[in-house]
Amino acid sequence: MSQIGVRLTRHPLLLTLDAIREALDDAGLTIADIDGISTYPGRTSMPPGFSPIGTDDIMDSLRMKVRWYVGASEVSSQLGAVVEAANAVRAGQARHVICFRTVYEAAAMARPQEFPQARPGRLDGFSQWIMPFNAYSASNWVAQYAMRHVKLYGLKREQLAQIAITARKHAMLNPRALVREELTMEQYMGARMISDPLCLYDCDRFTDASTVLIVSAGDALGDVKCTPVRIAAASHASGRSSWDQTEFMAAYPTGAGLWKHTDYKPKDVDTAQLYDGFSFLTLTWLEGLGFCGVGEAGAFIEGGQRIALDGELPLNTFGGQIGAGRLHGFGFAHESVVQLRGQGGTRQIPGEPRVAVAASGGGPLATALLLTRD
Amino acid sequence: MSAPRLLPRLDPDNRFFWTSGADGVLRLLQCESCTTFVHPPRPFCPYCLSEEVSPHAVAGTAVVDSFTINHQKWHPAMEVPFVIARVAIDGALGVILTTNIVNCAPEAVDIGDKVKVIFEQQDDVWLPLFQKAD
Numbered sequence: 001m002s003q004i005g006v007r008l009t010r011h012p013l014l015l016t017l018d019a020i021r022e023a024l025d026d027a028g029l030t031i032a033d034i035d036g037i038s039t040y041p042g043r044t045s046m047p048p049g050f051s052p053i054g055t056d057d058i059m060d061s062l063r064m065k066v067r068w069y070v071g072a073s074e075v076s077s078q079l080g081a082v083v084e085a086a087n088a089v090r091a092g093q094a095r096h097v098i099c100f101r102t103v104y105e106a107a108a109m110a111r112p113q114e115f116p117q118a119r120p121g122r123l124d125g126f127s128q129w130i131m132p133f134n135a136y137s138a139s140n141w142v143a144q145y146a147m148r149h150v151k152l153y154g155l156k157r158e159q160l161a162q163i164a165i166t167a168r169k170h171a172m173l174n175p176r177a178l179v180r181e182e183l184t185m186e187q188y189m190g191a192r193m194i195s196d197p198l199c200l201y202d203c204d205r206f207t208d209a210s211t212v213l214i215v216s217a218g219d220a221l222g223d224v225k226c227t228p229v230r231i232a233a234a235s236h237a238s239g240r241s242s243w244d245q246t247e248f249m250a251a252y253p254t255g256a257g258l259w260k261h262t263d264y265k266p267k268d269v270d271t272a273q274l275y276d277g278f279s280f281l282t283l284t285w286l287e288g289l290g291f292c293g294v295g296e297a298g299a300f301i302e303g304g305q306r307i308a309l310d311g312e313l314p315l316n317t318f319g320g321q322i323g324a325g326r327l328h329g330f331g332f333a334h335e336s337v338v339q340l341r342g343q344g345g346t347r348q349i350p351g352e353p354r355v356a357v358a359a360s361g362g363g364p365l366a367t368a369l370l371l372t373r374d
Numbered sequence: 375m376s377a378p379r380l381l382p383r384l385d386p387d388n389r390f391f392w393t394s395g396a397d398g399v400l401r402l403l404q405c406e407s408c409t410t411f412v413h414p415p416r417p418f419c420p421y422c423l424s425e426e427v428s429p430h431a432v433a434g435t436a437v438v439d440s441f442t443i444n445h446q447k448w449h450p451a452m453e454v455p456f457v458i459a460r461v462a463i464d465g466a467l468g469v470i471l472t473t474n475i476v477n478c479a480p481e482a483v484d485i486g487d488k489v490k491v492i493f494e495q496q497d498d499v500w501l502p503l504f505q506k507a508d
Contacts, residue, residue: 122383129414130472131380132501135458136448143442144460151440151485195458196443244460244472245413 001211001334004178004325006106008208012052013061016102019212020058027214028225029096035067036094038215040081040101040329042071048115049108049206051101058100068093076236076254077275077361078329079369083234085215095220099213101330105206126243139203139278141243142362143195146280148247150197153295155283157197161188162304163279163315164201164322170309171319173347178207178325202279207325211334229337232355233261233370241364248294250366251281251359255288258357258368266290270353271339272313273332276320281362289357289368314339314349329360333369340373377451381499387415390429395493395500401429402466411466434491435507436461439470443480457483461504477505 002018003010010018024030043054055071058064068088075084078101085097108115123131135141149155164183171177183201191199221228235258240246259265266289274285283297291313292300301307307315318324318335327334336356338344359368382392394401403412405419406426412418418425441459457475475483476492489504 120380123380124383124385126414128382128388132382132499133458133472133474133503134379134444134448134452134456135472137446139446140442140444140458143444144440144458147442148440148485193443193445195446198442242414245468245470 001176002209004176004207004209004327006178006206006208007110008104008107012102012104012107012208012210013057015104015208015210016053016058016100016212019100019210020098023098023212023214026226029214029223031062031064033223034064034096034098036085036088036097037064037066037069038081038085038088038097038099039071040075040078041073044073046118047105048112048117049103049105049208052104052108053100053102053210058098066094068097076238076367077365079333079358079360079367080236082213082215082231082333082369083236083367086231086234089215089217089220095217096223097215099215099330100210101328102210103326103328104208105326107208109206130243137195138362139195139198142278142280143198145249145284146197149280149283149295149298153298155197155298157189157199158185159298159302160197160202160279160283161185162301162307163276163282163320164188166304166307167276167316167320167323170317170347171323173345174318174324177319177323179319179323198278198280201322204277204321204326207327209325209327211327211330213330213333213337227341227373229340230372230374231369232264232372233258234368235261236367238364238366243363246364249281249284249288249362250364251284251288251361252294253288254366254368255285255290255359258289258370262370264355264370264372268355269313269357270351271317271336271349271356272315273318273335273356273358274316275329275332275360275362276316276322277326277328277362279322282316282320284362285359285368288366289359309347309349317344317347317349332358332360333371336369336371340371377449377453379496379501381496384498387417391415392499394429395495395502398493399431400434400463400491400502401431402463402469403427404430411469413466413469432466433464435464436471436489436491436504437464438475438483438485438487438489440485441475441483455480459483459504461489471502474503475505476503482506
């Protein structure tokens with residue numbers, strides 16, 4: 001992983017190189033060992049800084065000779081890029097795959113001349129059904145799912161607050177985290193609303209960073225010096241592929257589907273690293289993965305003890321996106337590896353964790369990984 | 375909310391929907407074979423795969439499925455707060471429209487509210503907005 005910041009001036013390709021170097025050093029591999037590359041969503045100029053680096057930037061700048069690569073937006077969500085890599089190594093298409101996600105949205109916003117916003121044209125695809133009604137932001141789309149939880153299941157803001165409060169508490173123990181300050185319940189309750197019931201602290205913020213994971217074939221581990229973590233199961237089910245035609249987000253079928261690929265059960269999970277681009281999405285993952293029943297996530301996290309570092313289900317131990325920065329999905333898998341290896345430093349969860357769940361996505365997008373240490 | 379809205383690009387699939395309000399009537403695509411409503415509009419029925427699908431007038435009343443009060447100015451001309459809602463269209467099983475609930479205080483909106491369509495024209499598009507029915 002690179003440094004995590006806002007309004008960084010370091011070139012996004014150099015941030016990506018920083019993260020690649022760290023991952024290679026950790027694994028004891030060199031760039032010559034890498035024969036596959038995977039990223040999400042591939043290079044795009046819109047929105048500015050959302051994904052400034054594509055597979056070709058890496059392959060050509062490093063003069064790599066890979067056998068397999070993909071950089072695609074139409075996958076199950078950010079961690080879909082890791083699932084693709086896992087499928088590729090299992091199919092013999094590659095032995096060691098670099099999976100990366102580079103974000104540069106804060107820098108792009110700060111330097112609009114360099115990263116110009118497109119003039120808005122006419123809308124098509126799914127956005128035509130939502131954005132004419134001034135629902136510009138995913139916060140508006142997620143908020144309507146959250147409001148159903150408030151009205152139908154009694155979710156309280158004081159409960160939802162625990163996602164952000166816990167994230168910031170954990171971020172304080174992560175030297176690389178973006179926001180290393182405590183968030184109090186009073187601050188949370190007094191925060192300005194963005195889109196009811198989501199307030200400012202329920203949203204992640206634009207970040208500049210690159211995160212890299214290396215996915216290796218099971219029979220290629222002799223090349224690797226670090227402690228490997230197994231991708232024991234992956235799930236990326238879709239419900240209706242829509243932001244507004246469905247009662248439940250894809251986290252529900254995806255979460256339930258994960259357990260069909262493994263003998264592990266939710267109770268075996270030592271730590272959960274669940275997408276928090278908006279805090280409410282973490283609740284959908286807790287329910288979808290079966291850590292609690294539908295509508296029960298508010299009560300499940302109430303008070304925050306259960307999801308603390310020494311709790312029954314330590315959650316987003318690196319600070320999540322709300323505390324550590326909007327790494328966009330990849331941070332959850334990265335932190336799962338850190339915790340399973342016992343490398344969390346002051347934020348390391350107690351015992352010897354063996355099983356982690358990492359999940360990314362919201363709305364119709366969802367990917368869940370079950371990661372284990374043998 | 376008088377600032378210009380982003381508008382859909384009209385194409386052969388969606389033109390009927392976005393221009394339906396010209397005569398004040400909400401229309402949805404419906405399968406002639408099995409009566410399923412097809413939304414978003416596509417050239418066949420998702421259930422019976424019949425290609426005989428065509429726009430049909432619906433009552434124009436709906437029930438609020440969920441909503442949010444948006445407080446954030448996503449662009450400088452945006453007037454806040456306002457209500458974004460998903461409404462379930464009466465008589466069109468399974469069809470939800472994202473919309474705005476207008477002509478009432480934002481705090482007056484709740485899940486389960488009965489609403490009715492009111493069109494707002496901008497350029498060649500008639501946006502189906504909703505207001506409280508009672």
